[in-house]
Amino acid sequence: MAVDHAADIRRTITGVLLAAGLLVVLWCRGWPLLGVILLVSALGLWEFYSLFWGPRGRIPSRLCAIGLGWAMLLLTWMRRPQDALVCLGAGFVLAALSFLFRWDVIEEENAFSSSGIFMAGLAYVPLLLLPATYLSTTKLIFVLAAVAASDTAAYFIGTRFGHHKLWPRVSPNKSSEGAVGSLAACVLFCAVYGEIFGQAGWLAFALLGVAVNAFAQLGDLFESALKRSVHVKDSGSLLPGHGGILDRADSLLFAMPMVAVVDQWFAFF
Incomplete structure (x- = not known):
């Protein structure tokens, strides 16, 4: 698959700016976060x-x-x-x-x-x-970072090594290689996070990473199917290299409620 380096640069710059802005907002918490x-x-x-x-x-x-x-x-x-x-x-x-x-x-x-x-x-x-x-700041940072690791790995591995379509009718650009890379990156991040910061240990966090990635990929595929059903490429153009807000938040919208439910039953943090 051809690599668009200009798109990679736009995507990276936008991602870094978004991450920096979110960290500031999460540090402030309160009304800035609500806003x-x-x-x-x-x-x-x-x-x-x-x-x-x-x-x-x-x-x-x-x-x-x-x-x-x-x-x-x-x-x-x-x-x-x-x-x-x-x-x-x-x-x-x-x-x-x-x-x-x-x-x-x-x-x-x-x-x-x-x-x-x-x-x-x-x-x-x-x-x-x-x-x-x-959700607490710690939990929000965890789910945001886990989803970001999933999405980033899926994009860069998929664009460079993707040869087998994951679900062509739903999302023709997503590859099985990207999906596997996304899973591996998310599990690795969650395991390391759990070993350093978690109460449940690395293995429990690795299993949580499998669930986070499954819901994140489901959210991504769902939004892709929505766009395919109305024949558009992106939900918007607000974020250079990413598309619209939904293009950036689709995985998070599915993964975050799952983490919130799991958090009610198990002491991960």
Whole structure:
């Protein structure tokens, strides 16, 4: 596979800047972290809806979803997760009303699709971002670094040594070699992290690395399938060398909730 060195440079510079910015925000914690979470939620939702509704389609629905997403995140930040779920339920009620009125007026056979897309956006972005509002700095750094190791290894190994397609219909550019490299890098990082900082030891962290990588690759493939279904290459162009917010956060959105659930049952940190 041909290597685009200019793309590698853009990707590396953007990645370094993102990592530096995230470290500063995580060190500050508090309102700066919340602000970044809310920004990622809003941009991610906008990109998600743009995939299906076009760059400027259904603006009121987008703003409503962003408001509901922010409410979910703010309420979880304030230790009121039960109220965050109420906001998700409110989103479904609004989507149901939208479907009823649209179907009553024009009787579209696919009138429910827009309501389904509205709810899918809420479930995909702000709901999966909720753990970022309550996980400790140590745990956030761990999952961010593990996912970054997975994504970086997948990209550089895949572009240089990838010859066998992983799942061509879903993502024609992803290779089996990149997937194996991603798994190896994630497990190695987690094992080293566990040996140095963890309470559970390197072997338990290596197994956690397998799970983190599986969910990270699943998130990457899911977003790739979304883009393929609407025939676009990237979810956006905000991040040079990476694409949009969803292109950068797709793996994290699946891996972070998994780590949050595991953290409730096992003492890794």
